[in-house]
Amino acid sequence: MSALTDSDLFQKLGLKHPLIVAPMAGGPSSVDLVAAASAAGALGAMGGAYSNAAAIETFAAQVRQRTDKPFSINLFIPHSIPEVAADRVERAIEATAGYRQELELPSPELSPPYEEDFGPQFEAVLRLKPACFSFVFGLLSADHVREAKKAGIPLIGTATTLEEARALEDSGVDAVTLQGFETGGHRGIFGAKAADPEIGIRDLLAQCAGTIRVPLIAAGGLMTAEDIRAALKAGARAVQMGTAFLACTEAGTSAPYRKKLLETSERRTRTTRAFSGRFARGIENRFMDEMDRKPEGILPFPAQNKFTRDMRGASTAQGSPDFLSLWSGTGKGKLWQGKAADLIERLFA
Ligand SMILES: Cc1cc2nc3c(=O)[nH]c(=O)nc-3n(C[C@H](O)[C@H](O)[C@H](O)COP(=O)(O)O)c2cc1C
Incomplete structure (x- = not known):
């Protein structure tokens, strides 16, 4: 099973900017944020982990009412405990x-x-055919990889080490999100009980660029245009940013969370x-x-x-x-409180 080439995946997505506005389950990735990010030429991403199949379908339909641009759906690989x-x-x-x-x-x-039942969640993804399906916490089963390929849905896995990136590549994903230690939210480490490898995004990119053949997406602490340029220069094909978008008008971030994020720029x-x-x-x-x-x-x-x-x-x-x-990630600086489209425009001005 060969992965799409670098240009194929990103050409297929037709993005104006090599940016994924991160999937952030639990509220922040609202319908409005996903649609706004996609409409502005980035890839909006639904964080569907805590949603059942029906809620995922409703969410996707609402995004599609707002924009015809591509967006992705993200889920957690289930844990058998x-x-x-x-x-x-x-x-x-x-x-x-x-x-x-x-x-x-x-x-x-x-x-x-x-946790939510992954089977029905994944079935909903297959029915919805998003522009891509991303996941975190391990590998997608071979059957699920096959089904996604059959449905023409590109796959993006998440890695915190070179070994995880290799395993994802071998499993047939089309791109790998490299999650540095700086990343806000859950660490994507494959083993739920494993120690944290604590590798920063620069080191992780340096280890994977040139070794991993599928496109690399850099995540973790990226806040500015300069951060984006540096990641792309270091071999990333695109970046994924979450924290930078948490205080945007469209984000579904709750009031006390927002207040805390904005209290100081030195979070x-x-x-x-x-x-x-x-x-x-x-x-x-x-x-x-x-x-x-x-x-x-x-x-x-x-x-x-x-x-x-x-x-x-x-x-x-x-x-x-x-x-x-x-x-929240380690990135410092005052968070943008305007529209996501304006932040995206500033980041790529
Ligand atoms: C509030 C929040 C929720 C998140 N939820 C998810 C998620 O559901 N799935 C996922 O793959 N990553 C999730 N992440 C990680 C982001 O996708 C992304 O990798 C991260 O935000 C990048 O680091 P940064 O926050 O420093 O920009 C989350 C991050 C945040 C801040």
Whole structure:
């Protein structure tokens, strides 16, 4: 199964700019942001991981009402984890009892499934035929790769190391997003429990450029036109930017999250397993600080993600950033608060 050549994929996408406005599941990648990014000549990307098949279809239909330009859909590769043992859930409940009291939430019950069913999600993608399908957290199964190819949907996998990029290339993807340690949100490391390789985007690009034959998309801490130029010069065919777009008018970023992002241009971020059980980078806050000191109270991914959802929801509703996952990359500077199209124009002026 040969991958499309470099120019084929990006020519096929017909992008005016070599930019993917990052898929950001959980709210920020709103219909308006995806449509605005695509209409402005970048590739808008739906973060569909937390949506069921029907919601993915509705979202895509709404994007298509706003623009006829290409956009992508992004999902999480599923995790096959057994039901979490009752004593671990007990410890997690204990570790968070005070927070739930503060947020006036009842004691939680946790049972599988811990994540959306990937099969129906993927079926929806096949029906929708987006301009491409991107994924994170591992390899797409050979059957799914075959089905996507049959439907004519190009594939983009996510790698945090050269070895992961090689495995993706061997599996038949058409491009690889290289996710540097600077990246906001979940780290795409294949193994949910693995240590973080902590490779920055410059080093990762240097290792992969010339070795990986499919086009490389650079992600992590990229904020400016200069950052884009440097990544393209270092061998990336395109860039993927998330944090830079989080405060755009169209982004579905919640009010307390937005406020925190804009509080200072020197956002202090680090990676934590506290919110989901998987490493993810966000602005430091109380939940992260306190939970990182009691790791025995953190469940494995994706159970922890489901377990903390009520607290994150209540925190948002109460306008507090204390219990929210404030995903953000290491990139500094004041975030753009205007339209996404104007930011894209500035980035490629
Ligand atoms: C709020 C948020 C949510 C994200 N959700 C996803 C996601 O659902 N799928 C994915 O592949 N990457 C996700 N990412 C990572 C982005 O796709 C992208 O790689 C990252 O934002 C690039 O780093 P930057 O934020 O420093 O620009 C997310 C990032 C953020 C900030």
